[in-house]
Amino acid sequence: MATIEECRDALEKFSDTMRGAQGDARDAAALDRSVSCYITDLDVCFAGRMTGGRIVVDETFPGAPPRKAQIRLTLAGDDLLALVGGELNFAKAWGAGRVKLEAGLMDLFRLRKLL
Template identity: 65%
Template sequence: MATMEECRRALDRLSDNLARADGDARAAAALDRSLSCHITDLDTTFSGRLKDGRIEVRDTAAGPPAQKAQIRLAMTSDDLVALVGGALNFARAWGAGRVRLEAGLRDLLRLRTLL
């Protein structure tokens, strides 16, 4: 099981990766949406915004998300670290139910270019 600090570093690394994206991936990451990432095995939620191609983590709280964000992710700490590190394919993990992604239809269509 990854630690809270490892999860936070993974989210920061993901934010850096999104900021460096170009083309269709850059356009998809340019959304301005509320975002939550629930780390199920740590029962902790990172909340913030996806804005200008970056993830801004604004809060960390125990338990599931207190409010429904426009883009919602849920996974284990190890899966988050593996996804960001490139050891786990997002589409396969999502298809296998290891990662949950919930968002409005328009956002899902835009985000699919990141997969």
């Protein structure tokens, strides 16, 4: 089972990957939105902002997100590590119900370029 520190590191690694995005993915990474990532098996939520091509985690909360972010990701810690490590395909994980991504319709269209 992934730890809170491993999940935070995975989010940082994903953020670094976003910063180096090119083309359409770069446009998607340039969104300025509030973000939350709820890790179900650890019952912890990372909250912050996607801005400047990065995800900046400002706070970590016990339990579910205390407020509704514009982009919300919900998954198990091991799945987060596998997604960021390239071992788990986002579309397959989403289709199987292992990953939940919630955002406005236009944001979802843009975010798909990152995934």
